[in-house]
Amino acid sequence: MTQLEKILKQAQAERHALTREEIVTLLSLTDPADLQRLHAAAYEVKLRHSGKVVSFRGIIEMGNVCSKDCFYCGIRKGNTEVERFQLAEETILRGVKRNIDMEYGSLVLQSGEIESDAHTAFIEKLLHRITEMSAGKLGITLSLGEQSEETFARWRAAGAHRYLLRIETSNPALYAKLHPVGHNFERRVNCLRLLRKHDYQVGSGVMSGLPGQTYSDLANDILFFHELDLDMIGMGPYIPHHDTPLGQEIAFTPDYAADHLRIGLNMISVARLYLHDVNIAATTALQALADDGREQGILAGANVVMPNITDTEYRRNYQLYENKPCLDENSEQCRLCLARRLEKIGETVNWNQRGDSPHYAARQ
Numbered sequence: 001m002t003q004l005e006k007i008l009k010q011a012q013a014e015r016h017a018l019t020r021e022e023i024v025t026l027l028s029l030t031d032p033a034d035l036q037r038l039h040a041a042a043y044e045v046k047l048r049h050s051g052k053v054v055s056f057r058g059i060i061e062m063g064n065v066c067s068k069d070c071f072y073c074g075i076r077k078g079n080t081e082v083e084r085f086q087l088a089e090e091t092i093l094r095g096v097k098r099n100i101d102m103e104y105g106s107l108v109l110q111s112g113e114i115e116s117d118a119h120t121a122f123i124e125k126l127l128h129r130i131t132e133m134s135a136g137k138l139g140i141t142l143s144l145g146e147q148s149e150e151t152f153a154r155w156r157a158a159g160a161h162r163y164l165l166r167i168e169t170s171n172p173a174l175y176a177k178l179h180p181v182g183h184n185f186e187r188r189v190n191c192l193r194l195l196r197k198h199d200y201q202v203g204s205g206v207m208s209g210l211p212g213q214t215y216s217d218l219a220n221d222i223l224f225f226h227e228l229d230l231d232m233i234g235m236g237p238y239i240p241h242h243d244t245p246l247g248q249e250i251a252f253t254p255d256y257a258a259d260h261l262r263i264g265l266n267m268i269s270v271a272r273l274y275l276h277d278v279n280i281a282a283t284t285a286l287q288a289l290a291d292d293g294r295e296q297g298i299l300a301g302a303n304v305v306m307p308n309i310t311d312t313e314y315r316r317n318y319q320l321y322e323n324k325p326c327l328d329e330n331s332e333q334c335r336l337c338l339a340r341r342l343e344k345i346g347e348t349v350n351w352n353q354r355g356d357s358p359h360y361a362a363r364q
């Protein structure tokens with residue numbers, strides 16, 4: 001048995017078994033045969049915990065108004081090129097209805113970051129109406145940025161079960177380089193702890209392949225996921241957006257896409273091999289790098305896909321990064337296309353099931 005095969009076998013047998021050095025070794029693999037071994041080992045662990053099944057969550061991008069000015073993000077406050085929108089309650093509820101009709105057992109509501117009493121109340125009311133509409137059966141995930149403890153508590157009481165808040169990078173120095181003054185790493189970590197305290201299924205994650213980020217940073221990210229005892233992981237490759245300070249200098253070449261896809265897939269595999277029973281998303285950003293990027297994500301160990309159910313007319317204004325796929329497809333087309341893609345790799349969709357994180361169930 002080679003050294004690599006030994007490491008993979010041990011990681012499959014026991015979670016949290018990899019050392020920091022071994023994590024770095026796995027993340028930096030580039031040889032195609034080694035990559036194949038890494039992904040296959042992680043896929044086997046995925047099969048053990050969720051079978052040949054993928055859970056869907058329809059995502060509604062509710063608005064792109066944002067108080068943050070993150071240097072990498074296409075909807076940052078300082079980007080004057082983007083037309084701002086906020087969907088009305090009835091429009092969002094139409095999307096929710098579509099989500100139910102399409103038999104997606106869970107829903108994600110995402111938007112830019114807004115903190116105000118009016119916004120908290122708007123979301124709270126929306127959550128009550130969604131819970132009513134779905135007779136409490138739908139899994140409801142929020143991805144609405146940093147909020148006060150009181151807001152998290154109110155939204156939980158109104159029916160939200162899960163919250164996604166990416167830490168973006170667990171390296172505070174790198175975090176400071178990617179965000180303007182006033183964007184606070186500690187506060188973001190504290191929000192993750194508050195979400196946990198209020199009994200959400202907590203999801204976080206990072207972007208991989210950021211300028212200045214090392215394999216050692218990425219290894220620490222994976223250890224950080226364990227330290228916070230996360231239930232869900234959503235990670236994706238960093239993709240430049242030309243109307244942002246970070247993205248304007250970076251050329252999006254075929255080499256860029258190939259390298260970033262490899263790192264993104266390796267992150268999924270190593271996270272699966274280290275954490276075992278968490279939900280891991282094959283994010284849309286993977287598909288921005290390769291047409292079958294999300295399927296590759298599943299085969300590397302992910303078990304969740306988030307089909308876009310935002311009305312096509314708004315999708316153009318929610319481009320966090322360039323080359324975002326499916327801008328012209330409607331939700332029904334996305335549903336069929338994704339189901340067909342998964343069928344091709346022998347996976348089935350968990351229709352009408354919430355697909356909660358097994359890790360959350362285990363820690364209850």
Ligand code: SAH
Pocket residue numbers: 072073074110111112113143144145146164165166168206207236237238239240241285320321322
């Ligand atoms: N406002 C919410 C969620 C919206 S952004 C929040 O703050 O949590 C969702 C995610 O998109 C971000 O967490 C970030 O990781 C990712 N993202 C933003 N810009 C990106 C880029 N240029 N490339 C890849 N991912 C990006």
